[in-house]
Amino acid sequence: MSPTSQGGVGVLAGNIYSHGDKLGFRCPSRIARKKKGSKMENPSRRRVSNRGIEENTLAILDATGVKDTQDDNDDRLAFLEAVRAASIVPEHGTPPTNKMLDAIFKILQSGKSVELIMASYQLLNEIDKHFPRVYLSDVGASNSSCSTPLEVVVVQEAWSPFVPGLDIASSEREAADRKFDGPIDSSGFHLLIQNLVQVTEETNFQALGLKSIGNMLLFQYLVNVLEGDFLPRNSVYRETMNWNLLRESLLNMLLGSRRTSYKGLIKDCLFIVSTLCHVHVGFVDDVRSSENFAAKPYKDSDTAVAVALLEVEKCTCTALQRLLVMIMELDMSKKKADMEGHTTRADGVRTPLVEIILDELTYNKDILSPFLQVVFNEPKWKLEIVLQYFWKYIAKPSVRTRRSNGSTDDATLDGVLKCFSNSTSTKSIIKKISTGVAQLLLAHAFQAYLSLSSQQHPVKSLADSEEVVRGSSLVEICKSVISAFNSLRRTDE
Known part of the structure; x- marks a missing residue:
């Protein structure tokens, strides 16, 4: 009989808690909190617990047929709820085994209903949050005087x-x-x-x-x-x-x-x-x-x-x-x-x-505006894309080696704005890109700069140097933007 035929997925999850000893699950009420100085759990006991959970949960899928009937879908949902009850709901849940995770992943890949696909997707993400594969250790976090990274x-x-x-x-x-x-x-x-x-x-x-x-x-x-x-x-x-x-x-x-x-x-x-x-x-x-x-x-x-x-x-x-x-x-x-x-x-x-x-x-300049406004609206990278777009058409001051530690003011917003400080350099730029494109890029660059400033983050160059933009005062940047637009207006009335 399908597990869900006895009352649905919710009843099955409840049965898992009430009959945890029979099924091999650790019920929340019986989980001992780890106290300071207490011994860590025996790894071999953990493996036995995992095997018990694996056998009981995968047994739900063993009875599943191959015709993807409603009962089969209910069994898969019951399996997902069983894994959640054992691993996510308890305060100290047991991590699913690789076989259990393989089964959940295959349900995501081949689910036959929106409910199945969404449930498996959400469960996999929750498991990753509870049992990450890669994480940062908290070495030195408890001791503020410790400088261990x-x-x-x-x-x-x-x-x-x-x-x-x-x-x-x-x-x-x-x-x-x-x-x-x-x-x-x-x-x-x-x-x-x-x-x-x-x-x-x-x-x-x-x-x-x-x-x-x-x-x-x-x-x-x-x-x-x-x-x-x-x-x-x-x-x-x-x-x-x-x-x-x-x-x-x-x-x-x-x-x-x-x-x-x-x-x-x-x-x-x-x-x-x-x-x-x-x-x-x-x-x-x-x-x-x-x-x-x-x-x-x-x-x-x-x-x-x-x-x-x-x-x-x-x-x-x-x-x-x-x-x-x-x-x-x-x-x-x-x-x-x-x-x-x-x-x-x-x-x-x-x-x-x-x-x-x-x-x-x-x-494809037709996609430039929607791309900057919608696709890459993250200010840090929008600013980088705009600056590099400009510097494709601005003469480079000198050739540098890849390991040069010299100044890289060219790659900053301040450096780009200075290129619009006179009519000669402005004409050179708009010959290669139209006045409309130049205005659009300047507007998005300024918008990204303001967003970064409002986040109270230092506006930095994303090029080789990590120096703050020259003339980083917001007032000075605003004046430079106004000057750049005035230069564009004078050059192309």
């Missing part, structure tokens, strides 16, 4: 949705990629993004079914995993300059894999994020608007998919933005490591993401 702790035996090294054998990869069944490798990740390209190009709601929602949530979860692995490593790298921390990151291995085209992956990401962001803020006609949706009759299940799709698309756009920001942060850290001589030939050469973005914006 934070350290990165990597749980080597932890389960991951990515295959080790992000590469597997060709035949295995091709079979897995077609179904998105099991751990993801680098080519599978790119294939998933290519599937999202098809989703963004589709204008018919009915053609965007449950599979589209599943792929987008799968992508969002993988970005969460990449972020959880990268951010702690990058934080410690800034203090220690230990490039090995980032060399071994999932993001660096993904981008450096020979099994996928890096530039192709990036261009697909830029296409998706541009299309989705513009649709949801009204920059282009939204053919999937609520009017079109209401004009056609839908079954209840279709309605659930259509409603969920709108929100999932927005979250996918945000996930893509986070992914691109992570890549730019990695590029910046790698540039520092290269300048310090910490990289080797094995690290390879990769075109920085900002340069790829600039190429796209240079050859």
Whole structure:
């Protein structure tokens, strides 16, 4: 009999608590709080507890059929609730085993209902928060006088949705990629993004079914995993300059894999994020608007998919933005490591993401305004993109070596504004880019500067130097912006 036939998923979760001894779960009321000086739990006892949980929870799936009936879906939901009750709800829950996590991940990959896909997606994220694979240690946190820096702790035996090294054998990869069944490798990740390209190009709601929602949530979860692995490593790298921390990151291995085209992956990401962001803020006609949706009759299940799709698309756009920001942060850290001589030939050469973005914006100026306003509205990187866009068309004062420690005022907002201080340099700039583009870039640069100032963050150059922008007084920057616009007006009335 299906577990849910006895009262539903909620009853099953309640039974897990009330009969924890029989099922092998640790009930919240019987968990002993760890006191100071108390001995740590016996690891072998922990493994026995894990095996008991694994056997009981996976037994729920063993009875599941292959026809994806409602009872089978109920069994999967019961399994997810059982894992949540054992691992998340208790104050000191037991981490799921790799087999249990594999099963949850496969439900996310092949779920046959919105409820199943959403439940597995949420559970995986909650598990990652409770039992992170990579985290910062709190060494020295309890002793304020201790100057010991934070350290990165990597749980080597932890389960991951990515295959080790992000590469597997060709035949295995091709079979897995077609179904998105099991751990993801680098080519599978790119294939998933290519599937999202098809989703963004589709204008018919009915053609965007449950599979589209599943792929987008799968992508969002993988970005969460990449972020959880990268951010702690990058934080410690800034203090220690230990490039090995980032060399071994999932993001660096993904981008450096020979099994996928890096530039192709990036261009697909830029296409998706541009299309989705513009649709949801009204920059282009939204053919999937609520009017079109209401004009056609839908079954209840279709309605659930259509409603969920709108929100999932927005979250996918945000996930893509986070992914691109992570890549730019990695590029910046790698540039520092290269300048310090910490990289080797094995690290390879990769075109920085900002340069790829600039190429796209240079050859398609129609997307420049919506891109800066919507796609990259994060002020730090918006300012960097605008400044580098300007310096593609401004004469460089001198040639510097990659390890030069000299001044880099050129890369700052103050340096760009000075180039509009006289009519000669202003004419030189607007010959290469139009007056309208120059005004647009100056406006976005000033907006980003104000945003950073309001956050009480020092406005720094993102180039080699970490010096604060010259003339960093807000009043002086405002005067320079006014002067730049006056120069544009005089030059092109």
